Amino acid sequence: MHDLLTPTTGNQNFIDPVHPEIETYLLSLAEQTDHPVLLQMESYARQNGFPIVGRLVGIFLEAQARMINARRVFEFGSGYGYSAYWFARAVGEGGQVICADGNPQNQEPARQYLTNVNLWERIDFQIGFAQDIFMQTKGDFDICYNDADKGGYPDIWLMSKSRIRPGGLYIADNVLWHGRVVLAPGSFVDVKPGWTEAIREHNHLIFNDPEFDAFINPTRDGVIVARRKMA
Numbered sequence: 001m002h003d004l005l006t007p008t009t010g011n012q013n014f015i016d017p018v019h020p021e022i023e024t025y026l027l028s029l030a031e032q033t034d035h036p037v038l039l040q041m042e043s044y045a046r047q048n049g050f051p052i053v054g055r056l057v058g059i060f061l062e063a064q065a066r067m068i069n070a071r072r073v074f075e076f077g078s079g080y081g082y083s084a085y086w087f088a089r090a091v092g093e094g095g096q097v098i099c100a101d102g103n104p105q106n107q108e109p110a111r112q113y114l115t116n117v118n119l120w121e122r123i124d125f126q127i128g129f130a131q132d133i134f135m136q137t138k139g140d141f142d143i144c145y146n147d148a149d150k151g152g153y154p155d156i157w158l159m160s161k162s163r164i165r166p167g168g169l170y171i172a173d174n175v176l177w178h179g180r181v182v183l184a185p186g187s188f189v190d191v192k193p194g195w196t197e198a199i200r201e202h203n204h205l206i207f208n209d210p211e212f213d214a215f216i217n218p219t220r221d222g223v224i225v226a227r228r229k230m231a
């Protein structure tokens with residue numbers, strides 16, 4: 001899946017963390033995860049220029065969730081349910097993925113696609129500002145997953161970290177931001193002013209938090225996984 005977030009800045013300095021031929025090879029290995037509905041969801045992204053995490057990150061999200069027996073996941077920025085597809089598979093029957101998205105037009109495609117794979121009953125899809133929905137939602141989570149607007153990344157980390165159970169995970173997508181995180185300030189045009197700085201601050205906060213162990217998987221645009229240490 002090509003990154004659909006790559007901006008139209010004309011700046012050619014962006015760095016693809018994964019060489020395209022390696023990505024093609026990885027995708028060829030992942031073909032066993034093909035499902036007609038998943039293929040439809042990926043086609044929808046291509047047709048609409050919608051920035052989903054893509055197949056390789058999706059597989060990674062499901063594996064992470066299964067490894068910690070996640071049953072309750074909160075998503076900041078769910079789009080039309082592509083990343084939730086993978087989490088919903090992992091949480092199993094009776095598990096729950098709370099989806100939060102600010103665009104009401106995403107809810108109906110999410111409902112249709114995830115109903116067609118019998119996963120909708122595991123989804124609580126809420127429309128609104130994800131940070132507000134999170135604060136209004138009670139309880140702790142096995143995973144807090146952040147794929148919202150990048151300017152909000154530090155705040156989302158700070159509000160999430162205390163509500164992840166020991167052994168649970170904070171995961172965020174786009175933490176390499178197409179290589180902008182290593183470019184000198186002023187040498188590129190950001191998607192929105194301040195987003196690269198926000199991502200850099202976010203990553204710094206996480207790696208310097210003594211309560212978490214962190215790692216960045218450089219697949220696609222970089223996925224950070226931070227595990228809350230056991231007490």
Ligand SMILES: C[S@@+](CC[C@H](N)C(=O)[O-])C[C@H]1O[C@@H](n2cnc3c(N)ncnc32)[C@H](O)[C@@H]1O
Nearest residue numbers: 052053077079082083101102129130147148149
């Ligand atoms: C990158 S897309 C998410 C894609 C999704 N995670 C996936 O891979 O299938 C970002 C989505 O987050 C929503 N969004 C961004 N910031 C948000 C916020 N603060 N609150 C709610 N929704 C937000 C946008 O409407 C958009 O649908």
